[in-house]
Each structure stands twice: as structure tokens, then as C-alpha cells.
Amino acid sequence: MKRWLAWIAFVSLLGALALLGLQMTQEDHGVSTPPVARTTEADLARGAYLARAGNCQHCHTARGAADFAGGRALETPFGTVFSSNLTPDNATGIGSWSAQDFWQAMHHGRSKDGRWLLPAFPYSEFTRISRNDSDALFAWLLSQTPVRQPNRDHALAWPYNSQWALGVWRALYFRSGTFQPDAGRSEEWNRGAYLVQGLGHCSACHANRNALGASTDAAALTGGLIPVRNWYAPSLAASAEAGVQDWTSDEIVQLLQNGVSARGWASGPMAEVVLHSTQYLTGTDLAAMARYLKDLPARLPTVAVALEPLRGDAAAFLEGEKLYERQCAACHGEAGQGVPMAYPALAGNRAVTMASSTNLVQVVLNGGFAAATAGNPRPFGMPPFALSLSDHDVSAVLSYIRSAWGNRAGDVSAQDVDRLRSHAAR
Ligand code: HEC
Ligand code: HEC
Numbered sequence: 296m297k298r299w300l301a302w303i304a305f306v307s308l309l310g311a312l313a314l315l316g317l318q319m320t321q322e323d324h325g326v327s328t329p330p331v332a333r334t335t336e337a338d339l340a341r342g343a344y345l346a347r348a349g350n351c352q353h354c355h356t357a358r359g360a361a362d363f364a365g366g367r368a369l370e371t372p373f374g375t376v377f378s379s380n381l382t383p384d385n386a387t388g389i390g391s392w393s394a395q396d397f398w399q400a401m402h403h404g405r406s407k408d409g410r411w412l413l414p415a416f417p418y419s420e421f422t423r424i425s426r427n428d429s430d431a432l433f434a435w436l437l438s439q440t441p442v443r444q445p446n447r448d449h450a451l452a453w454p455y456n457s458q459w460a461l462g463v464w465r466a467l468y469f470r471s472g473t474f475q476p477d478a479g480r481s482e483e484w485n486r487g488a489y490l491v492q493g494l495g496h497c498s499a500c501h502a503n504r505n506a507l508g509a510s511t512d513a514a515a516l517t518g519g520l521i522p523v524r525n526w527y528a529p530s531l532a533a534s535a536e537a538g539v540q541d542w543t544s545d546e547i548v549q550l551l552q553n554g555v556s557a558r559g560w561a562s563g564p565m566a567e568v569v570l571h572s573t574q575y576l577t578g579t580d581l582a583a584m585a586r587y588l589k590d591l592p593a594r595l596p597t598v599a600v601a602l603e604p605l606r607g608d609a610a611a612f613l614e615g616e617k618l619y620e621r622q623c624a625a626c627h628g629e630a631g632q633g634v635p636m637a638y639p640a641l642a643g644n645r646a647v648t649m650a651s652s653t654n655l656v657q658v659v660l661n662g663g664f665a666a667a668t669a670g671n672p673r674p675f676g677m678p679p680f681a682l683s684l685s686d687h688d689v690s691a692v693l694s695y696i697r698s699a700w701g702n703r704a705g706d707v708s709a710q711d712v713d714r715l716r717s718h719a720a721r
């Protein structure tokens with residue numbers, strides 16, 4: 296029996312190594328660097344804009360430290376990863392890189408020294424960037440102020456810290472590829488697809504991940520749990536979650552530009568995406584993204600959530616109602632109607648009624664702010680209730696808002712609240 300298992304392991308390893316070999320031969324080592332054209336002001340402006348579209352600054356800037364100098368800690372299920380210094384410092388940044396080195400990183404996920412990069416850097420999506428856009432980004436980064444700050448070593452558990460494990464991971468899950476426009480679709484749709492699938496890296500959150508952190512059906516955008524942060528990025532293919540197929544283009548543009556819209560509200564990690572990235576995109580690009588999102592084929596969410604049955608327990612309902620009136624109604628309204636552009640309505644809000652209750656627990660325990668944008672410059676905040684409400688209280692008030700005012704969704708249990716609370720405390 297044991298011998299069989301050893302054989303299976305051996306054969307799978309051979310398979311992975313064969314794939315790895317295949318992948319290495321696929322890389323375009325032989326492609327020569329195109330002659331570098333002089334960088335114009337327009338190229339630099341485009342580079343700055345693309346950096347917004349890819350949200351580079353957010354990951355590559357540590358809290359309170361110099362822009363783009365890296366060192367920001369990103370928690371993953373495999374350990375802590377630190378982003379790299381992207382300033383043009385010769386010794387510690389990308390000052391000595393060529394446009395070809397930069398392309399190699401964006402398109403193949405390989406550093407200048409040949410090291411394979413960790414997929415916490417979303418090159419699985421960035422690989423679709425055009426060479427032209429990669430060069431504009433690189434030129435703009437080179438025009439920034441150099442900062443001398445050595446990259447920090449990642450703190451990953453074995454074997455995730457080894458290049459051979461990453462090699463096997465890449466052989467299994469990573470294919471470099473350029474964006475292939477669909478000739479049967481409009482130019483607008485194709486531009487939207489390029490942004491959503493590429494620099495926008497929406498699937499980094501909105502797709503389910505397997506145990507090795509790879510999203511296997513990224514293009515479908517059917518939703519996924521964001522590891523460690525424990526927020527659920529709902530399915531963009533299901534109208535009961537985050538699908539916008541039946542929204543107008545204007546409503547989608549408003550959401551991505553202002554963070555708030557008549558139909559929905561960006562909160563938690565999505566508010567950060569709006570804050571640092573999408574609010575800076577042009578109306579034309581946002582409309583293109585809206586076109587692509589509206590045309591996404593409808594699919595059922597992939598994350599199966601065991602629904603707590605509606606208990607229909609009158610005493611629990613009354614308890615939740617009391618808590619709601621005391622703690623929440625001042626902002627969200629007696630009947631959950633909210634205040635337009637200030638406090639989201641909770642009645643008829645799919646963020647409240649979708650199967651996963653993870654984000655509701657997060658919002659009530661930790662509070663939150665909508666994104667500050669030109670269209671919503673001073674967003675109101677929601678206070679955290681982690682200290683004032685017990686697990687039981689949170690479950691009662693959430694179960695209440697999920698079944699009051701015509702909402703029909705399952706109860707939230709005190710264990711669900713406890714799970715997320717103890718996670719946050721770690
Ligand atoms: C979700 C977070 C995240 C975003 C968004 C992100 N990066 Fe990174 N990036 C990382 C991490 C983490 C690393 C380090 C990977 C490693 O060391 O293996 C990295 C590494 C890199 C590297 C390799 C640097 C080196 O020294 O090898 C380049 C180049 C890079 N990023 C460019 C960009 C650009 C350009 C953008 C925006 C278009 C961007 N990144 C957006 C997280 C991110
Ligand atoms: C860092 C993770 C992350 C990334 C990247 C991300 N999202 Fe989200 N998104 C979320 C989460 C979490 C939610 C649920 C919270 C909420 O409703 O705002 C969400 C919600 C949404 C919603 C529903 C909003 C509503 O009110 O119903 C839309 C639409 C959306 N995202 C589109 C996008 C698009 C388009 C991109 C790429 C440009 C993107 N997201 C990138 C995490 C992310």
C-alpha cells in the first residue's frame with residue numbers, strides 16, 4: 296500500500312516537472328528588446344494612469360513610508376509576504392532594470408535576477424498587459440524619486456519559501472499570455488475585458504481559490520473568500536450577489552467612481568479598490584468595464600454556504616429588533632431605508648441578504664468607511680461594535696436585519712460571529 300502511494304507521489308512529481316520544463320521553454324527568452332523610443336510626457340501620464348488602474352501604489356507602499364518603496368506586509372495563508380521597492384534606486388529598487396526586465400516581471404512573474412516571483416504579486420492577471428502599457432508604466436516608475444530601501448525577506452513557511460515549490464505551483468497554475476481581443480465583440484467590451492482581467496485584477500478577490508492559493512476559474516468571477524482578511528468577494532456573475540448585469544451602465548460607473556450608487560455600496564476591501572484605484576479611471580474606461588461586467592455570463596456562486604434555516608423564532612426577532620432600534624436605526628432608519636448617499640439602506644440590500652454573512656459580521660464588529668471620492672468627499676463612517684455587542688447580540692441584530700422589512704435570508708449564528716471575532720483577535 297505504502298509503495299503504491301510512493302509511486303503515485305513519484306509519478307505526480309514527474310508530471311509536474313515535465314509541465315515545468317514545458318513552461319520554461321515557453322518563455323520568450325530569445326525575444327530581443329525593442330529599440331527604446333524616447334519617452335514623451337504623454338507616455339509618462341499614461342504610465343501614471345496605468346499605475347492607478349493596477350493599484351500598484353497600495354501594495355507597494357508601507358503605511359506611513361515613502362511611496363512605491365515597498366516593504367508593505369501582505370498576510371497570506373502561507374505566511375507574510377513583503378512587496379518590493381519599485382522606486383528607481385539603483386541598489387535596492389528598479390533603477391538598474393531595463394524595460395525588458397520589467398516586462399519579464401509583469402508578464403512572466405520573474406525578477407531581474409531570474410527569481411520566480413510569488414503570486415501575491417498578481418502577475419497571473421498582469422500577464423495580460425500589453426508590452427506598450429508595460430513600457431509606459433516602467434518609464435513612469437523610473438521618473439519617480441529613488442528611495443534606498445532594501446527589500447525585506449518574506450516570512451513564509453516551508454516549502455512555500457522555496458523556488459522549486461513555486462516552480463511546481465507555476466507549472467500547475469500559471470500560464471503567461473497576452474490579452475486576446477474577441478473579434479466578435481465591440482471595442483468597448485474588449486477594452487473593459489482588458490482592464491478587468493488584466494491590470495484591474497478583479498479576479499484576485501472575486502474568484503475562488505484552491506488550497507494552494509490558485510484561482511482555477513478566474514475568468515468566471517464567481518466569487519471567493521479573501522484569505523486571512525476573511526471578507527467574501529461576492530460573485531460578479533450572480534445578480535443575488537455582486538452581479539451587475541441588470542444595472543444601468545451609469546449605476547456601475549457611479550459605484551466604481553464614487554464608491555456609492557443608487558443600487559449598491561462599496562465597503563471593506565472593495566472600498567479600498569475604489570479609494571486607491573477605480574475612482575481615478577476615466578469615464579470611458581469605467582463605461583468599458585461596465586459593458587464587460589454587464590455581459591458576464593450568469594452563473595451560480597461557487598462558494599457553497601450552509602444556510603442557517605430561518606428559525607422564525609418570535610422572541611429572538613423581538614430581541615434583534617430592540618437592538619436594531621437602539622444601536623442602528625439612528626443611521627440606517629426605522630424601516631432600514633437608509634439615507635441616500637449617507638447611510639446604506641438595509642432593506643432590499645443584497646449585501647444584507649446574500650447567502651454568505653461574513654461581510655455583515657465584519658462590518659458590525661469592525662465598522663467601516665465608504666471610500667472618500669470626488670463624488671462622495673466626506674463619507675460617513677460606521678462605528679465598530681466589537682466591544683459593545685456580544686456574539687449573541689451581533690447574531691440577533693444580523694438575523695433581524697436579514698428577515699425584517701421583506702428581507703428573506705437565513706439567521707446568523709453566534710458561532711459565526713465568534714469565528715470571525717477570534718480570527719481578528721489573533
Ligand atoms: C496585491 C498586491 C500587489 C499589487 C496590486 C501590485 N503588486 Fe507588485 N508585488 C507585490 C508583491 C508582494 C511583490 C513581491 C513578490 C516577490 O518578491 O516574490 C511584488 C513584486 C513586484 C515586482 C518585482 C520586483 C522585484 O524586485 O523583483 C514588480 C516589477 C512589481 N511588483 C510591479 C508592480 C506593478 C507595476 C503594479 C501595478 C500595475 C503592482 N506591482 C501591483 C504585490 C503587489
Ligand atoms: C481586494 C479585493 C477586491 C478586489 C481586487 C476587487 N473587489 Fe470587488 N468586492 C470585494 C468585496 C470584499 C466586495 C463585497 C463588499 C461590497 O459589497 O462592497 C466587493 C464588491 C463588488 C461589487 C458589488 C458592489 C455592490 O454594492 O453590490 C462589484 C460590482 C465589484 N466588487 C466589482 C469589482 C471590480 C470591477 C473589480 C476590479 C476592478 C473588483 N471588484 C476588485 C473585493 C474586491
Ligand code: HEC
Nearest residue numbers: 560561562563622623626639646658663664665675676677
Ligand atoms: C453612525 C451611523 C451608523 C450606525 C449607528 C450604524 N451604521 Fe451601519 N453603516 C453606516 C455607514 C456610514 C455604512 C457604510 C460604511 C461602509 O461602506 O463601510 C454602514 C454600513 C453598514 C452595512 C453594510 C451595507 C452594505 O451595503 O455594504 C451593514 C450591513 C450595516 N451597516 C449594519 C449596521 C447594523 C446592524 C448596525 C447596528 C448594530 C449599524 N449598521 C449601525 C453607518 C452606521
